[in-house]
Amino acid sequence: MAKLPIALIQTRTPASPAAAFAHxxxxxREAAAGGAKLILTPEATNFLIKDPAGRAVALTAQDRDAVIAGLRALARELGVWLLIGSAIVKSGHQGDDRAANRSLLIDDAGAVVATYDKLHVYDVDLPTGERWRESAAIRPGDRAVVADTPWGRLGLTICYDIRFPHLYRALAKAGAGMISVPAAFTVPTGEAHWETLLRARAIETGCWVLAPAQAGLHEDGRRTWGRSTVVGPWGEVVAKLDHDEPGVLFATLDFDVVTRARNAVPQLTHDREFAGPA
Structure with missing residues (x-):
């Protein structure tokens, strides 16, 4: 299989869709000029807004979202595949006015070829006093997604999903050789857990793990960890932005490495049925 040049985009997404696209x-464009054929953006690429009233103004349906439309046109213009790590859009579920936190995979003709709604919503009370209730605004998805690309299968996840290893195992067993983890990690959890979790998921699955991140102090007052990272199937950090500034991270994926890692430790073939604990 041919090697795949990729780029992860690290952003500090503003609080309006127009500014988000301009950012x-x-x-x-820098990533495409550098030769990337698959480009990945972070979670919440279209806007980051804490205030419920502001979110309501920015929120629209997927097919009406200006950032999604602009990024589809950009992928077509540049001739690249683009993963919109996530966009916050109307879920389309009657009786539930919460949004979806949705990854969209765009091909080089600008078509949406796969979507994934974040399965695990971030409801936590951190030791620092930060309190997050993503479930109040985001309707969780109900299905895992593996998408076909010209270079192999890509498993789709978002941010807090990284803490649920059974999801990653299911994606790998469904044929994924690479898994995306677009994120907007908080600083306390990012500093403590980000790289460790990414490496663990890569080791457990024998997959490339691709993690583009939000970074720094945002207009709405939140801080995100940054440190966008590419981890190889053996668990090694192949590339990393060691800061929380916007930027582009380049890497080249060799899928023969996936085969070698899985042949060395064929853990995906060793599942056994077992009784639950007493």
């Missing part, structure tokens, strides 16, 4: 577009 991410030059980074994507």
């Amino acid at each position: 991410v577009e030059p980074l994507i």
Whole structure:
């Protein structure tokens, strides 16, 4: 299988869709100019807004979202595949006015070829006093997704999903050789857990793990960890932005490494049925 040049986009997404697109577009152009054929953006690429009233104004349906439309056109113009790590859009579920936190995979013709709604919503009370209730605004998804690309199968996850290893195992067993983890990690959890979790998921699955991140102090007052990272199937950090500034991270994926890692430790074939604990 041919090697795949990729780029992860690290952003500090503003609090309006127009500003968000103006922020991410030059980074994507830089990535394409650098030779990337698959480009990945972080969670919440279209806006980051804490205030419920502001979110309600920005929120629209997927097919009406200006950032999604602009990024589809950009992928077509540049001739690249683009993973919108996630966009916050109307879920379309009657009787539930919460949004979806949705990954969208765009092909080089600008078509949406796969979508995934974040399965695990971030409801936590951190030791620092930070309190997050993503479930109040986001309707969780109900299905795992593996998408076909010209280079192999890509498993889709988002941020807090990284803490649920059974999801990653299911994606790998469904044929994924690479898994995306677009994120907007908090600083306390990012500093403590981000790299360890990414490496663990890569080791457990024998997959490339691709993690583009939000970074720094945002307009709405939140801080995100940054440190966008590419981890190889043996668990080694292949590339990393060691800061929380916007930027572009390049890497080249060799899928023969996936085969070698899985042949060395064929853990995906060693599942056994077992009785539950007493």
